[in-house]
Amino acid sequence: MTSESVAETIVNTADRLYYERGITAVGMAELRDEAGVSLRRLYSEFPAKDAIVRAVLEKRHLQWSDGVEARMSEAGTPRERLLAVYDYLADWFCEDGFRGCGFINAFGELGGEDAEVRRIVREHKESFQRRLAEIVDDLGAPTLLAAQLALLAEGAQTTAAIAGSGEAAGQARAAAEVLIDHALSAA
Template sequence: MTDERTPRERVVEAADELFYARGVQAVGMDAVREAAGVPLKRIYAMFGSKEDLLVTVLQQRRETWDAGLAAAGDRATTPREQILAIFDFLDDWFHEPTFRGCAFINTFGEVGPASAPAADVVREQKQAFRDHVARLVAEAGAPARLAPQIAILAEGAQTTAAISGDTSTARHARAAAETLLDAAGG
């Protein structure tokens, strides 16, 4: 069986898995080279630095997150159900054996302002998520003040599940979101 992924795809996938499992700072480029099976010189030709590779990994994670969120929402028929589907999406993710929390939160906590490009990608992803929730809240006819509350429930569920290992946090956050929607008439 041949590996049909390009060297770039192999490097990004290997770096993503390693950064997510071990942390960005704990993973050297030699580990990425070994996992990807791509020479270090070639990796640096594709990505000028580890930071460039990290930014690419985060951008790919954002695409994966957005696609998963969209797929969960596509199964819902109303804006309210789409809001609640966010928590169903999280619940499925929390049950994956490789779940280690939000890669964006983890990365920001680890490299934060020391890597402005990575921090920018994290901030953009978090803002895009808040915007997505705000759009759904508006479509549900609920007050705008509900959007940041629901977004915080989702973010908090990710962090709590990662730290506690309690996969039920998404279901608890979903119940809280339902309560908020009911109270707001949404």
């Protein structure tokens, strides 16, 4: 195994375990066993658990951004691109093992104690809102709409995880349509 593939295996394994059970519930020895690497190799790739947590959050950021962008690229108009976010959420909420937003989960678990986790989570959420703001600008609607649509997406993620149902995505999409149409009529 190359160093890159070992690191990737460790991150993928950590991501799965942290998402299933929580970051603090998974020790380094369990991660080592699940990843199939020695403890020495684990620490040579990631000198501390917080480095693995950062790598997992970076991976999740890319997955989220790529997934949302791919779904939006299938849509034509700016309005359709904004609504595609909620279609992406609907698909995600139906995946086996869906447990909500990994960023919200990490923030809830570590955000009060770990400034780096807080920073990464905030940057992730801000980047999503900035992306929505770009599309809202293309739409010709007031900038405030981006924050409102982001809140709908965040709320849908939390609601879906707690309820164990994907219905929140459709409800958020319907609310987004009302917000978009209102913003356009007011503009």
